[in-house]
Amino acid sequence: MTHNACSLTHIRARYAETDQMGVVHHANYLIWMEVARVDYCRDAGFRYRDLENQHGILLVVTEVDCRYLSPARYDDDIEIATVLTRANHRAVTFQYEMRSVPGPGEGGKARRIATGHTGHMFLNRELRPASLPAEFRSLFGIPERQPQ
Amino acid sequence: MTHNACSLTHIRARYAETDQMGVVHHANYLIWMEVARVDYCRDAGFRYRDLENQHGILLVVTEVDCRYLSPARYDDDIEIATVLTRANHRAVTFQYEMRSVPGPGEGGKARRIATGHTGHMFLNRELRPASLPAEFRSLFGIPERQPQ
Amino acid sequence: MTHNACSLTHIRARYAETDQMGVVHHANYLIWMEVARVDYCRDAGFRYRDLENQHGILLVVTEVDCRYLSPARYDDDIEIATVLTRANHRAVTFQYEMRSVPGPGEGGKARRIATGHTGHMFLNRELRPASLPAEFRSLFGIPERQPQ
Amino acid sequence: MTHNACSLTHIRARYAETDQMGVVHHANYLIWMEVARVDYCRDAGFRYRDLENQHGILLVVTEVDCRYLSPARYDDDIEIATVLTRANHRAVTFQYEMRSVPGPGEGGKARRIATGHTGHMFLNRELRPASLPAEFRSLFGIPERQPQ
Secondary structure (H helix, E strand, O other), X not given: OOOOOOEEEEEEOOHHHEOOOOOEOOOHHHHHHHHHHHHHHHHXXXXXXXXXHHHOOEEEEEEEEEEEOOOOOOOOEEEEEEEEEEEOOOEEEEEEEEEEEOOOOOOOOXXXXXXXXXXXXXXXXXXXXXXXXXXXXXXXXXXXXXXX | OOOOOOEEEEEEOOHHHEOOOOOEOOOHHHHHHHXXXXXXXXXXXXXXXXXXXXXOOEEEEEEEEEEEOOOOOOOOEEEEEEXXXXXXXXXXXXXXXXXXXXXXXXXXXXXXXXXEEEEEEEEOXXXXXXXXXXXXXXXXXXXXXXXX | OOOOOOEEEEEEOOHHHEOOOOOEOOOHHHHHHHHHHHHHHHHHOOOHHHHHHHHOEEEEXXXXXXXXXXXXXXXXXXXXXXXXXXXXXXXXXXXXXXXEEOOOOOOOOOEEEEEEEEEEEEEEOOOOEOOOOHHHHHHHOOOOOOOO | OOOOOOEEEEEEOOXXXXXXXXXXXXXXXHHHHHHHHHHHHHHXXXXXXXXXXXXXXXXXXXXXXXXXXXOOOOOXXXXXXXXXXXXXXXXXXXXXXXXXXXOOOOOOOOEEEEEEEEEEEEEOOOOOEOOOOHHHHHXXXXXXXXXX
């Protein structure tokens, strides 16, 4: 895919992710965004774990926001559309839109669940700022020679 | 306490809350904010669970944001200062500041971990908009007769 | 499938599921068993959520054990084989075997991660003992007229 | 405390720990056991994180079981009694009993929630078997010169 394409992830809401309101607990949406980011990387042509294991580069979260629009429920099929909205060799930003989509033969329409975004920096294992290795830059749509 | 006072919560970071970066996973900060909110309510004079159990009123999360300033680590003593920044009979907003505070005899200074806020609406058990019962309004510093 | 067949579930280990040892935190295996149980039910011909929503029957966990044989790691493809080992209209027992399976083109062999079992009772919404509705019994391989 | 004494931990059940049955999700009991183990170590005279950070020794979980006797509910005050039931320089076993205890002025009796045990091995950071450093052995009640 191209770097500004949209990556799609499907997650089945787990029982353990619900709370006593009978809906998915709001903190789990951040974990779902993380799963969606990993899928984004896979679609972009690399495995995030290789970035960590082979290059010692961590994509840490520096900020997050989420707006909850409609409750997700246990066993819902959640579709997450992920877009990279900003990227340079120091930091990237992702945007997410989550929808609960009806199963085959269930009828009904997809329902918007939440929107959000996460901001990230590249750090090394000592948690100090690092630069994304050149070979990964094009995968994030970052020009090779980037004005700092 | 008065409704605009600051409530303080202490949480010991759990091993299960860390991830393979060696720091607390960022989604847990939302759970810590929730623990801090419950303590805020207790300090304000009521138990959140009574609001749910006895009055059928749920304080659902409609939006959240968090800025991560410095990593929290396993076994850190995390202090969360919680302030109610907006309140009417339909919705409230809380603000949080989290610090990692050194134990007795450890030396060092408190370190700011994160800041964030959460927005909420009052809903009934059917997850439809509800109004905070009058007897709770003063606890949130909401005037009895509130202009809509 | 027949009631004593083996149901297979695949779970991709999430980053949030790791801890600072660099492996999946052991409590998550119980959540994976739960995901596997839900898949078992789906394979057996019904959705667990329908049992709850339409019949008011809850399959609560009364006991669990797990033996950890080899660490599961972030992004591992975990395959869970689930077998129903005991079933009557009051209680059921599941057994699980988890393996980390190499991706296509990765080489290597599947690695046994853990084994475990969970015991369950059927309860109603008031958490009192209930009997599995007749229409579900054959799906669990329970004879219609069962000696008590 | 002496090594065979009982360590007591108090945990307030978090909202995020509940599920849509309206009770604490069963996987969280393993996390509570972990919190209780850390407190056991603190009571025994050391911090578990020092064992990891300063000595590179990890206390990994090799097996766990739990019997669920009565549901824990949101905001319950859970008391966990932890006992070390077996210890040598390679492996240790803990036993836990969890009770929900009424708050001051609430009346009612403590209710047994669950019992369980966890088995552990000492590993180094490469997750290979290691031996508990001599200076920690007496804290676990292990004789200095132990027959293998």
